[in-house]
């Protein structure tokens with residue numbers, strides 16, 4: 001019997017991501033596309049200018065980690081027309097469906113569990129990781145690469161869901177019958193608990209511990225959406 005062909009690192013990540021996205025990449029890309037404008041309103045951009053872009057100098061690079069269909073990459077490329085603006089994503093259903101980008105922007109297909117994108121060391125002033133860190137199987141290689149790519153004084157913004165009580169997650173997403181009804185299968189329940197674990201990986205202190213261990217200094221720390229998300233800004 002022939003043994004199965006081993007998957008490359010990025011193929012393993014792509015399979016894991018498709019499962020995380022409920023088996024429907026198109027639906028996942030629609031969800032982020034449709035929520036983008038509300039998440040990037042005027043107050044977001046004020047925060048970005050004041051707390052993340054503060055050490056940007058014309059020509060410095062900008063990077064979005066887990067860029068999805070590239071909306072943030074597009075907006076940064078328009079805001080910083082003299083900069084190279086990169087996005088990284090591992091999912092082909094995101095990258096192939098990307099929005100039209102200005103000439104100074106590009107999206108790179110790369111696995112942030114083991115980043116290999118050809119970005120020069122010390123070349124970036126700003127990096128964003130929005131709603132992505134919890135999707136990684138481990139974030140250490142990504143934090144190390146980001147530290148290398150950032151210039152001294154460059155800033156890294158992380159927005160990510162943080163641990164919530166089980167009740168909060170279940171009551172929001174499922175009816176009592178969906179969870180406790182006799183018709184509910186073990187597989188359905190396994191998916192519910194896997195979803196809970198994947199979106200409740202880190203406490204805010206866990207992320208701060210990892211970022212400080214990577215060499216970053218925390219400069220801003222706030223919660224969003226009634227404590228469901230953390231928004232951290234760290235500096236190299």
Ligand SMILES: C[S@@+](CC[C@H](N)C(=O)[O-])C[C@H]1O[C@@H](n2cnc3c(N)ncnc32)[C@H](O)[C@@H]1O
Pocket residue numbers: 013017032033036065066067068069088089090091094110111112113129130131132135136137
């Ligand atoms: C929830 S979406 C957020 C997209 C975008 N940052 C936003 O806020 O609209 C997370 C993105 O991270 C990407 N991602 C997750 N794990 C990744 C990995 N290991 N390498 C590269 N991209 C990854 C997913 O494909 C997806 O596009």
